[in-house]
Amino acid sequence: MLSIGMALTAGSLSIAPADIVAGLLGHDVTGADIVIELRLPRALAGFACGGLLALAGALMQVLLRNPLADPYVLGISGGAGVGAMFGMLLGLSVFGVDSLAFAGAFGAMLLVFGLAHGDGSWTQTRLLLTGVIVAAGCGALVALMLSIADESKLRGMLFWLMGDLGQAGQWWPALLALVAVLLLALPFARELNLLSRGLMQAQALGVSVTRLRYVIYLLASLATAASVTTAGSIGFVGLVIPHLVRLATGNDQRLLLPASVLAGGSLLVIADTLARTLIAPQQLPVGVLTALIGVPVFLFLLSRQPK
Amino acid sequence: MTPPLLETRQLRVDIGGRTVVDKLDLRLATGECLAILGRNGAGKSTLLSTLAGLRPPAAGTVLLGGNDVAALPPRQAALRRAWLGQFQSDPFGSTVLETALTGRHPHLGRYDWESPRDAELARDALRAVHLDNMEHRAVHTLSGGERQRLAIATLLTQAAPLYLLDEPLAHLDLNHQMAVLELFRGAARNDGAAVIMVLHDPALAHRFCDRALLVFGDGRTENATVDGILTAKTLSELYGYGLRQIDDGKYRCFVPV
Numbered sequence: 151m152l153s154i155g156m157a158l159t160a161g162s163l164s165i166a167p168a169d170i171v172a173g174l175l176g177h178d179v180t181g182a183d184i185v186i187e188l189r190l191p192r193a194l195a196g197f198a199c200g201g202l203l204a205l206a207g208a209l210m211q212v213l214l215r216n217p218l219a220d221p222y223v224l225g226i227s228g229g230a231g232v233g234a235m236f237g238m239l240l241g242l243s244v245f246g247v248d249s250l251a252f253a254g255a256f257g258a259m260l261l262v263f264g265l266a267h268g269d270g271s272w273t274q275t276r277l278l279l280t281g282v283i284v285a286a287g288c289g290a291l292v293a294l295m296l297s298i299a300d301e302s303k304l305r306g307m308l309f310w311l312m313g314d315l316g317q318a319g320q321w322w323p324a325l326l327a328l329v330a331v332l333l334l335a336l337p338f339a340r341e342l343n344l345l346s347r348g349l350m351q352a353q354a355l356g357v358s359v360t361r362l363r364y365v366i367y368l369l370a371s372l373a374t375a376a377s378v379t380t381a382g383s384i385g386f387v388g389l390v391i392p393h394l395v396r397l398a399t400g401n402d403q404r405l406l407l408p409a410s411v412l413a414g415g416s417l418l419v420i421a422d423t424l425a426r427t428l429i430a431p432q433q434l435p436v437g438v439l440t441a442l443i444g445v446p447v448f449l450f451l452l453s454r455q456p457k
Numbered sequence: 458m459t460p461p462l463l464e465t466r467q468l469r470v471d472i473g474g475r476t477v478v479d480k481l482d483l484r485l486a487t488g489e490c491l492a493i494l495g496r497n498g499a500g501k502s503t504l505l506s507t508l509a510g511l512r513p514p515a516a517g518t519v520l521l522g523g524n525d526v527a528a529l530p531p532r533q534a535a536l537r538r539a540w541l542g543q544f545q546s547d548p549f550g551s552t553v554l555e556t557a558l559t560g561r562h563p564h565l566g567r568y569d570w571e572s573p574r575d576a577e578l579a580r581d582a583l584r585a586v587h588l589d590n591m592e593h594r595a596v597h598t599l600s601g602g603e604r605q606r607l608a609i610a611t612l613l614t615q616a617a618p619l620y621l622l623d624e625p626l627a628h629l630d631l632n633h634q635m636a637v638l639e640l641f642r643g644a645a646r647n648d649g650a651a652v653i654m655v656l657h658d659p660a661l662a663h664r665f666c667d668r669a670l671l672v673f674g675d676g677r678t679e680n681a682t683v684d685g686i687l688t689a690k691t692l693s694e695l696y697g698y699g700l701r702q703i704d705d706g707k708y709r710c711f712v713p714v
């Protein structure tokens with residue numbers, strides 16, 4: 151809440167807090183449309199994307215039983231990147247780019263799943279390797295499209311790749327996805343606790359491991375796809391937030407998942423507010439700021455907790 | 458008549474296309490302790506996880522309490538048997554009490570949280586393996602033997618009538634080896650449980666179990682009372698190394714020649 155309030159207050163044009171509240175309540179005051187039409191949707195989109203990324207990261211870390219997993223490790227953002235770059239290359243509208251990005255993310259998700267599941271073994275290592283390979287392939291395609299793109303389109307493409315809420319078309323699909331994924335994931339939270347201790351161990355304690363892993367893969371992928379489609383690939387939220395929250399709440403997924411959503415959403419809203427105010431009226435891509443905050447924090451955590 | 462806790466019919470177990478156990482018919486009733494012995498790689502652990510329903514048999518059926526384990530929902534299976542694996546891992550870290558509480562999972566509904574009574578059961582289990590006063594320790598700070606005892610406590614918390622133990626004595630010092638064996642034999646004798654354990658010490662198997670199943674690794678198995686089957690002759694053949702039997706009252710011990 152605080153972070154959203156801050157996001158509403160800060161901006162190139164300074165508006166008094168009282169006017170913001172009045173504007174939100176529907177009174178006609180100066181700057182009300184700036185708050186309602188620009189800042190509020192952007193803050194909501196930011197919160198939703200941050201929450202989705204943190205949630206997807208927490209789920210992926212359990213699915214792969216790897217503390218270094220993040221939402222992008224399985225190539226979903228790579229697929230979205232390819233779709234979005236292709237859309238921009240063709241000069242499509244925002245909606246067209248978003249649609250292609252989502253199609254790319256979905257395609258990458260199916261590709262990784264199909265390849266990793268091909269012989270039915272569906273192990274963590276196989277899944278991880280397939281995802282990394284698909285991500286690398288997507289990276290090459292993105293680089294290819296960047297190198298043949300017009301100068302005029304290049305800036306927009308780079309911003310998309312670095313993660314940028316300024317191009318967010320609509321805020322409600324991401325927020326809807328966040329609520330849906332969180333509500334669908336929470337009933338499985340205790341089973342996730344067991345899954346993180348090993349497949350056989352979880353199965354011995356009465357978890358339908360195969361079904362659970364399908365569900366988690368699907369939910370994490372959809373969360374990532376929704377976020378990437380809305381705001382491009384914003385790094386480090388999905389990796390760092392679950393670890394930060396784990397330090398505070400422990401590894402009980404029943405607390406970890408909702409807390410990650412709150413923390414991830416707040417971090418992204420704050421980072422985005424900084425991104426558009428630090429050198430206003432110039433805007434920075436928010437992904438740069440989350441990474442700048444995320445890298446030192448993560449290195450600190452890694453050195454503190456040798457595994 | 459109640460069905461046996463565990464029954465196998467013409468069970469076959471394969472590892473990588475090689476048959477290690479074939480045509481195994483086994484029945485285990487309440488109160489019984491069975492030891493599984495065999496060389497490394499003979500298929501003891503694979504057999505045990507097949508009995509637990511954690512991997513499908515190559516042929517034949519495994520029945521838990523009269524029901525085919527392949528058709529049993531995982532949660533129902535978890536209420537009928539508890540399985541101790543050889544490896545425990547927890548890449549994200551948790552406390553001793555949290556780990557012991559995972560054993561309550563099959564007893565809880567989807568939206569339930571562990572109740573004070575569950576915590577009490579977990580504390581009882583920790584006390585039984587001498588891990589009391591450690592409940593807030595992080596698992597990764599425990600020694601190998603302490604972790605093994607924690608895994609056993611988790612099993613006790615699960616409170617299933619059939620215990621399937623894969624090398625329960627791994628990493629344990631002598632006094633905890635005896636304590637753990639006493640504990641499970643007591644569960645069988647007094648609480649109506651049944652125990653199957655993979656052991657490497659024929660003397661302890663003879664002392665604590667009623668029957669022994671020898672797994673030769675080529676499909677052959679032999680299953681009889683410990684007095685009848687744990688002899689220098691059969692064990693020498695099983696391990697491929699000459700053994701001499703020394704009897705000391707009711708205990709039996711084996712030394713390599």
